Amino acid sequence: MNVFISGGCKNGKTGFAQDIAVRLSGGGKRFYVATMIPYDGEDRERVRRHISDREGMGFGTLETARDIATCLDSGGGDATYLIDSVTALLLNEMFPGNYSEQADPGAATRCIEGLLKVARGCRNAVFVSDYIYSDAERYDDFTESYRRMLASIDRALAMECDTVIELCAGLPICRKGVMPI
Amino acid sequence: MHLIIGGAYQGKLDHARKALGVKEDEIYSCTEDGGIDFSFRCVNAVEEFVLGCVRRGDDAAEIFKAHRSEWEDSVLICRDIFCGVVPMGAEMRAWREATGRLCAFLASEAETVTRMFCGIDERLK
Numbered sequence: 001m002n003v004f005i006s007g008g009c010k011n012g013k014t015g016f017a018q019d020i021a022v023r024l025s026g027g028g029k030r031f032y033v034a035t036m037i038p039y040d041g042e043d044r045e046r047v048r049r050h051i052s053d054r055e056g057m058g059f060g061t062l063e064t065a066r067d068i069a070t071c072l073d074s075g076g077g078d079a080t081y082l083i084d085s086v087t088a089l090l091l092n093e094m095f096p097g098n099y100s101e102q103a104d105p106g107a108a109t110r111c112i113e114g115l116l117k118v119a120r121g122c123r124n125a126v127f128v129s130d131y132i133y134s135d136a137e138r139y140d141d142f143t144e145s146y147r148r149m150l151a152s153i154d155r156a157l158a159m160e161c162d163t164v165i166e167l168c169a170g171l172p173i174c175r176k177g178v179m180p181i
Numbered sequence: 182m183h184l185i186i187g188g189a190y191q192g193k194l195d196h197a198r199k200a201l202g203v204k205e206d207e208i209y210s211c212t213e214d215g216g217i218d219f220s221f222r223c224v225n226a227v228e229e230f231v232l233g234c235v236r237r238g239d240d241a242a243e244i245f246k247a248h249r250s251e252w253e254d255s256v257l258i259c260r261d262i263f264c265g266v267v268p269m270g271a272e273m274r275a276w277r278e279a280t281g282r283l284c285a286f287l288a289s290e291a292e293t294v295t296r297m298f299c300g301i302d303e304r305l306k
Contacts, residue, residue, distance in 0.1 A: 004299070006299060008264070131188065131298075133187075133188025133189040133190060133191060133261075134188035134189075134261040134262060134263060134264035135262060135264060135268075136262035136263070136268050136273050136274075136276055136277035136280070137268060137273060138273070147189060147190065148189075148190050151189065151190030151191065151299075152190070154299045154300075155190075155191075155192060155299050155300035157299075158299035158300050158301055159300060164298075164299060164301060166298060175298055175299070175301045175303065176301055
């Protein structure tokens with residue numbers, strides 16, 4: 001079973017997704033696939049907090065910042081994967097070298113292909129993204145293209161997944177399918 | 182009138198095409214420096230028209246009210262721009278407020294209101 005989770009930032013999506021992944025995996029193998037590349041102290045602190053949050057939950061950790069389907073090579077098909085997050089994965093795929101270079105326009109397509117491979121190649125997958133589409137601001141071209149690309153990935157995953165959940169203040173709103181029990 | 186709302190790139194226009202059978206040549210997309218053409222069956226990006234109104238000092242809701250008979254059977258699409266922090270710029274604040282007021286008016290007039298989220302439609306009315 002595949003689950004797509006989105007919603008506003010900082011409202012407990014990772015913790016919620018972990019619980020879902022544990023539930024789906026039953027007693028089976030489960031992996032937390034970390035896509036963010038930590039760049040500064042603030043990032044490292046966030047990673048530390050996430051690691052301690054999932055302590056004792058039985059997750060193996062795979063760090064896969066690009067080419068997301070390769071996480072299956074490490075964990076195998078008979079496992080549950082939590083991909084956290086689509087947002088960071090896209091950023092990494094947009095800048096395969098470093099951030100001073102031009103963003104790669106093929107990044108979204110590559111993300112969609114890789115993520116669908118994950119969804120179709122394992123027992124269960126849980127995907128976490130961020131809903132960044134409802135504010136009143138005129139963004140620069142780069143930010144706008146990032147938003148457009150992320151939305152195209154979100155929509156592809158929402159179409160693929162059995163269940164789509166919007167998280168609001170840590171509470172789930174089921175947009176498609178049923179909540180996994 | 183059918184009103185479709187939702188954040189940027191959430192599939193509002195696709196929904197108009199698929200669920201309401203809107204054809205390409207029936208779509209008018211507003212721009213911030215253009216006007217609005219109610220003769221089209223589907224008026225897209227209403228929020229852009231509102232931004233133009235804010236800049237010209239026009240009241241978008243009054244313009245809609247004055248042309249009510251022309252959009253009574255239309256499909257109107259407006260982006261949800263209401264969930265961010267209050268914008269720092271006065272123009273963006275005025276835009277958000279005017280769009281919000283217009284949306285509430287249109288929703289009250291609409292036969293159906295649909296909100297799009299990641300390509301998934303939710304009927305609000």
